[in-house]
Amino acid sequence: MAANVHPTAIVEDGAVVADGASIGPFCVIGPRVRIGAGTRLTSHVVVEGRTTIGAGNTIGAFSVLGGPPQHTAYRGEDTALEIGDDNVIREHATMNLGTPNGGGVTRVGSHGFYMIESHVGHDCQVGDHVILTKQATLGGHCQIGDYVIVGGLAAVHQFSRVGRHAMIGGLAAVVKDVIPYGSVWGNHAHLEGLNLVGLKRRGFDRDTINTLRAAYRLLFANEGTFQERLEDTAETYAGSPEVMEIIDFIRADASRPLCLPEREV
Structure with missing residues (x-):
């Protein structure tokens, strides 16, 4: 089945639109764009x-994908945006190209x-099953793990990392790294605990959740130094892949501060 391109749309020479894709009224597709099968651009x-969009995506009206990075040092270099499959991208959403100094590719x-x-x-690297709610914003170079939810009007500061299954509350200003499975909110955002609702929805069993809760209490207790608690948690829960994911996340980039609890655990 050939692509369905509305007569008012502009698809420039060089663009590749796969069979089964649909390009709606008044869309503009640049010459280095590739659009996968079944992807639908509404209008x-x-x-x-240099933007590649996979298969089965739905893209809402007035979205702009592959626009220049909002970076004062960008001078039109050849960088890219890569978007996977089966995403829903609603109206007025924006996703920018990468920069030469940031790896050159923004990945969603x-x-x-x-x-x-x-x-x-x-230059953001965004995982699978991620939800950005209304007007949520990722600054440049953010690393967002699978199943992360970013609440409405929340902003994640450039270079921040957010681990898998984390939840960022609405209006939060995230300027520090968020551990996997964590839940943060506030301005500036602080760690409120684990994302228990998300864990239950995604089928984590009771034993796994209880292990994560116990490890969380040990890791963020007031006794000793944080490094001592980190080592104790790693030793005590070495057999838990979920706890070790948190430990590995923290150890992976010691140069960045973490979101920590605001009050005693």
Whole structure:
């Protein structure tokens, strides 16, 4: 089945639109864009730059994908945006190209939901099953793990890391790294505990959740130094893949501060 391109749409020479894709009214597709099978652009969508969009995506009106990075040092270099499969990208969403100094590629995974006016900044690496709710914003170079939810009007500071299955509350200003399975909110955001609702929804069993809760209490207790507690937690729960994911996340980039609890655990 050939691509369905509305007569008012502009698809520039060089663009590759797969069979079964649908390009709606008044869309503009640049010459270096590749769009996968079954992807549907509703109307007034702009896709530019060296942008690759996978299969089965739905992209809402007035979204702009592959626009230049919002970075003062960018001078039109050849960088890219890569979007996976089966995402829903709603109206007015924006996702920018990478920058030469940030790896050159912004990557967005599959099965995500990017609500109205959400933004993925340059050089972000976004996992699968991610939800950015209304007007949620990722600054440049953010690393967002699978199944992360970013609440409405929340912002994640550039270079921040957010681990898998974490939840960021609405209006939060995240300027520090968020551990996997964590739940943060506030301005500036602080760790409120584990994302228990998300863990239950995704089928984590009671024993796993109880182990995570016990490890959390040990890791963020007031006794000793944080490094001592980190080592104690790693030793005590070495057999738990979920706890060790948190430990490995913390150890992976010791140069960045962590979101910590605001009050005693």
